[in-house]
Amino acid sequence: MMNPDKFYSIVVPLYNEEENVPLLINTVKDIMKEYRYELILVDDFSTDRTAMAIKKIAASDVVLIELTKNYGQSSALMAGIDYASGDHIITMDGDMQNDPSDIPMMIKKINENEYDLVIGKRQKRQDNLVRTFPSKIANFIIRRTTKLNVTDHGCALKVFNSETAKNLDLYGESHRFITLHAHLNGARITEVPIKHHARQFGVSKYGIGRTTKVINDLILLLFNQKYLQKPIYLFGNIGLATFISGMLINIYLLIEKFMGYSIGGRPLLILGILLVFVGIQLFTTGIIIDLLMKTYYESQKKRPFNIRKVSVF
Known part of the structure; x- marks a missing residue:
């Protein structure tokens, strides 16, 4: 059941998503019409007309944060989370591969149970091998080296309580390990199945070149978990x-x-x-x-x- 006293902040980092922005805003508006919410769109110095597309369609519940240069997804996420004022903070990608219709189910899950973070597990993932193979390797390593039994760390659709989100420190490519960050901070986490769609507009910003960055961030996180204090x-x-x-x-x-x-x-x-x-x-x-x-x-x-x-x- 919806709690009318709760306020939700939806944080979406964007980079060259001009064609996806209208669909994103309208879909979120329709899905969240029964909730008190703000939609925080963080433009990570797009080279297309993403910011203009947002300004054309934005309503009173939309916030646009424009960064001065391209800092990367981790910094864009932190900029949105820092600004967010919701009791719960929801993160998702702006490419519409995440389905906003899953958000109410995840909100219900975090409200009815004593979880600090609810993350999505993408069903029938619509990505090519360049994206899925490194992700599977990272997920396997994390499961084998930690006590965190999560199968899809790369899913961007997550619902946090505000304290858990605000305590995150994201650098480099570490947004891919947000769940592990939260786990190391003591968060109670659960995973729920969600829908996943193929990208309709624009091009993916993920290439095989990012794999080495992901591996380096993963090694650093594992060091922090086991040896930061010793x-x-x-x-x-x-x-x-x-x-x-x-x-x-x-x-x-x-x-x-x-x-x-x-x-x-x-x-x-x-x-x-x-x-x-x-x-x-x-x-x-x-x-x-x-x-x-x-x-x-x-x-x-x-x-x-x-x-x-x-x-x-």
């Missing part, structure tokens, strides 16, 4: 293993030297010395990063934890 455990362990390997090689060569063998021209000697120095460097790197981590929290008066709520009886 980096010495990662660098220290690798450093110790490398140092010990080098020392074992050097001890072996020293024994051979005492036995009368020549070791001066052997590549193994170079490897042994190199491993010792690399091990020392890795260990000291872990110490330095550990100090930087403490400075990061203490200088901003942050705490390495989030409190869900405090009940006083």
